[in-house]
Amino acid sequence: MLELFKIALRNLIRYKRRTLLTSSLIAIGVLFVLVFIAASSSFKYLMIGQITDSMLGHLQVHKRGYMASIDSLPLTLNLSEKAEKKLEAAIKDISEIEAFSPRIKFGGMFSNFIETTNIRVNGVYPEKEIATIPLFLSRIKQGEKAIKKGEILIPELLASGLKVKLGDTVVVIATNQDGSVNGKQLEVGGIIESVTGPGGRDGYIHIEDAMEILRMEEMEISEVAIRLKDFSKLNKISSQLDSNLSQHLNKQGKQVFDVRTWEKLSPFYNIARMIDVMTIFIKLMLIAIVLVSIMNVMIMAVFERIREIGTIAAIGTMPEKILSLFLIEGFSLGVSGAVVGNLLAFLAIFLINIIKVTFNFGRQSGLVLTPSLKTGDILFVSAAVILVSVLAALQPAFKAARMEPVDALRHV
Amino acid sequence: MSLITANNLSKIYRTGEIETQALKSLNFEIEPGSFISFIGPSGSGKTTLLNLIGCLDKPTSGTLKVADVLTSKLTRREAAAFRGKNLGFIFQDFNLIPVLTVYENVEYPLLIVQNIPAKERRNRVTSLLKTVGMMDQMNKFPDQISGGQKQRAAVARALVSNPKLVLADEPTANLDSKTAFMVIDIMRKMRDEYGVTFIFSTHDPKIVGEVETLFTLEDGKLTGRSNRKGGSHA
Ligand SMILES: Nc1ncnc2c1ncn2[C@@H]1O[C@H](COP(=O)(O)OP(=O)(O)OP(=O)(O)O)[C@@H](O)[C@H]1O
Ligand SMILES: [Mg+2]
Numbered sequence: 001m002l003e004l005f006k007i008a009l010r011n012l013i014r015y016k017r018r019t020l021l022t023s024s025l026i027a028i029g030v031l032f033v034l035v036f037i038a039a040s041s042s043f044k045y046l047m048i049g050q051i052t053d054s055m056l057g058h059l060q061v062h063k064r065g066y067m068a069s070i071d072s073l074p075l076t077l078n079l080s081e082k083a084e085k086k087l088e089a090a091i092k093d094i095s096e097i098e099a100f101s102p103r104i105k106f107g108g109m110f111s112n113f114i115e116t117t118n119i120r121v122n123g124v125y126p127e128k129e130i131a132t133i134p135l136f137l138s139r140i141k142q143g144e145k146a147i148k149k150g151e152i153l154i155p156e157l158l159a160s161g162l163k164v165k166l167g168d169t170v171v172v173i174a175t176n177q178d179g180s181v182n183g184k185q186l187e188v189g190g191i192i193e194s195v196t197g198p199g200g201r202d203g204y205i206h207i208e209d210a211m212e213i214l215r216m217e218e219m220e221i222s223e224v225a226i227r228l229k230d231f232s233k234l235n236k237i238s239s240q241l242d243s244n245l246s247q248h249l250n251k252q253g254k255q256v257f258d259v260r261t262w263e264k265l266s267p268f269y270n271i272a273r274m275i276d277v278m279t280i281f282i283k284l285m286l287i288a289i290v291l292v293s294i295m296n297v298m299i300m301a302v303f304e305r306i307r308e309i310g311t312i313a314a315i316g317t318m319p320e321k322i323l324s325l326f327l328i329e330g331f332s333l334g335v336s337g338a339v340v341g342n343l344l345a346f347l348a349i350f351l352i353n354i355i356k357v358t359f360n361f362g363r364q365s366g367l368v369l370t371p372s373l374k375t376g377d378i379l380f381v382s383a384a385v386i387l388v389s390v391l392a393a394l395q396p397a398f399k400a401a402r403m404e405p406v407d408a409l410r411h412v
Numbered sequence: 413m414s415l416i417t418a419n420n421l422s423k424i425y426r427t428g429e430i431e432t433q434a435l436k437s438l439n440f441e442i443e444p445g446s447f448i449s450f451i452g453p454s455g456s457g458k459t460t461l462l463n464l465i466g467c468l469d470k471p472t473s474g475t476l477k478v479a480d481v482l483t484s485k486l487t488r489r490e491a492a493a494f495r496g497k498n499l500g501f502i503f504q505d506f507n508l509i510p511v512l513t514v515y516e517n518v519e520y521p522l523l524i525v526q527n528i529p530a531k532e533r534r535n536r537v538t539s540l541l542k543t544v545g546m547m548d549q550m551n552k553f554p555d556q557i558s559g560g561q562k563q564r565a566a567v568a569r570a571l572v573s574n575p576k577l578v579l580a581d582e583p584t585a586n587l588d589s590k591t592a593f594m595v596i597d598i599m600r601k602m603r604d605e606y607g608v609t610f611i612f613s614t615h616d617p618k619i620v621g622e623v624e625t626l627f628t629l630e631d632g633k634l635t636g637r638s639n640r641k642g643g644s645h646a
Contacts, residue, residue, distance in 0.1 A: 003523050010511035311507040314468055315569075316496020316525040319489065406468045409503070 008328035022297050023337040029286045030341020038371035044275045054135035056262045057225030064258040073107045075177045078220035090244045098229045099131035104210040105222040108174030112162050120202045123210020132227045143190030151189025153204040159191045176215045184213045294392035302396040310408025323401035330393025334386040414441040420474035434460040436632040450613045452629035458613035466579045467491045496525040500570030502580035506562040508554040514565045515550040521573040540568040560591035580612035596622045
């Protein structure tokens with residue numbers, strides 16, 4: 001076997017230029033794919049991180065039916081205190097959940113005593129909310145980085161539209177579940193940056209203020225946002241929570257709770273999917289490049305060496321050894337391309353990290369791209385390249401192995 | 413006991429509509445240790461016959477027995493194994509493997525075809541390189557040596573696996589006559605030393621004088637057999 005490697009490698013060296021061209025083509029392909037994967041997944045996770053860590057959370061639980069009419073933020077579809085207690089118990093059962101935050105969401109009127117506009121408000125427990133969406137505090141552009149009782153954090157668009165400043169007194173008015181209207185004076189405690197996507201223009205108040213405005217006697221919850229310790233376990237934890245909650249049925253025998261991951265809550269999931277699809281296409285292109293270029297050189301190699309093949313076949317070399325000889329050539333081309341490509345990719349990604357490529361996403365600007373190579377990607381891309389190289393060499397190698405020595409020797 | 417027995421050996425080539433009867437019902441026997449040449453004009457069937465004896469091709473009809481094996485019945489793989497074990501080949505164009513040195517070319521049959529342990533391999537390769545006078549060239553590649561040197565290396569390669577029979581189709585056609593004599597001389601020495609049977613084809617009349625048994629082929633038929641035991645050198 002080692003001897004076959006020696007012969008194969010020397011043959012590759014014999015056609016230096018061709019070998020160099022083919023393996024650099026493969027190397028460049030590997031480089032582009034790895035850099036693309038690293039950069040796009042960095043972009044994707046930054047984007048997802050922005051969405052999940054500054055408003056959505058990783059998962060959300062609502063009462064079944066709430067999501068269908070989320071636009072009107074229906075108070076009638078809130079979870080009762082009893083249901084919320086059951087939910088909390090189920091959440092606390094799962095150790096992989098880092099934090100959760102119950103929210104009361106409602107739509108109301110916002111007035112600065114001169115003008116009035118509508119507003120969507122989140123009533124939250126400040127510590128729970130911040131633990132669940134840790135980037136929230138960084139969204140507060142003016143004012144203390146906290147959510148206090150008696151205060152409201154309003155989105156900057158609303159502040160500039162109604163010319164409301166920090167410390168101003170405003171009124172939030174909302175229709176309660178029973179149909180009556182109630183209002184409450186609040187002080188503007190902070191102005192927050194808007195975020196692209198649903199919930200990106202909501203105001204925030206303390207949950208007890210929300211209860212007061214809505215005249216709730218008992219706690220009712222519109223949604224519970226959940227943060228996981230490990231984002232990569234999203235689907236596993238989501239279905240675990242879902243099955244833990246599935247025992248709770250309503251009078252109609254339907255499930256009470258509705259567990260959704262961020263993917264089902266944000267339109268940006270489609271962008272993330274697009275990135276994945278593009279990655280798949282880029283990988284397919286790499287495979288096509290490797291397939292065509294290796295097959296091309298191997299067909300040439302077999303054609304040029306017909307008499308040599310005839311000679312070694314005549315002196316008794318078994319067909320499978322002739323086959324291996326050419327497969328090893330394809331394999332070695334693939335390996336050298338993959339290794340060089342990996343090294344180049346490491347270098348390129350290192351440089352990207354040094355240069356600090358920034359981009360804007362929605363209203364956030366200056367997000368720094370921090371691409372990194374994952375072992376899984378390196379292994380997958382390298383293995384695919386090497387495997388495809390061997391497969392591409394298969395047909396020419398079979399042709400060589402099946403050659404009749406008389407015909408091959410007569411070949412001019 | 414003869415080494416080769418041919419019975420009504422025929423070969424017909426078919427290319428489309430055209431049929432060429434290259435060998436017409438040949439009958440002959442060859443004894444072990446012979447030093448034989450097939451001569452005849454171009455197209456008389458020398459190469460075809462050597463290919464059949466060398467298990468590289470199959471007869472259209474008739475039987476051929478080489479070293480007690482009915483080689484006309486072997487499968488592709490069996491034929492390859494048979495060649496590797498029993499036969500050596502010397503080619504008109506030398507056919508050394510260009511990426512291997514002289515030493516590695518001679519070693520090839522022992523390493524890739526057979527599986528001889530390193531020590532024995534080294535002994536056999538060096539002793540043959542000595543016999544053909546190529547020790548000082550052994551680390552050169554084929555494109556760095558002369559035609560005569562290539563053919564000497566090829567002779568060593570053909571003999572390194574201790575074959576019963578060495579086949580050489582016009583081994584001297586690409587050599588000048590002085591080198592040709594030298595190569596033939598080496599081949600005969602090998603026969604004397606190891607008892608290997610040599611069969612080669614040629615139409616070089618000078619070389620013809622060197623052989624012991626001469627078969628004449630004409631238009632696919634054996635038209636003569638002359639023995640001149642010993643040849644000119646003996
Ligand atoms: N592969 C083939 N297909 C068709 N016809 C062939 C083939 N090989 C040889 N022939 C024909 O068979 C006959 C014998 O050819 P062969 O090569 O055995 O002659 P030869 O004696 O070796 O000639 P030369 O001295 O020129 O090498 C010729 O008529 C040749 O045209
Ligand atoms: Mg011929």
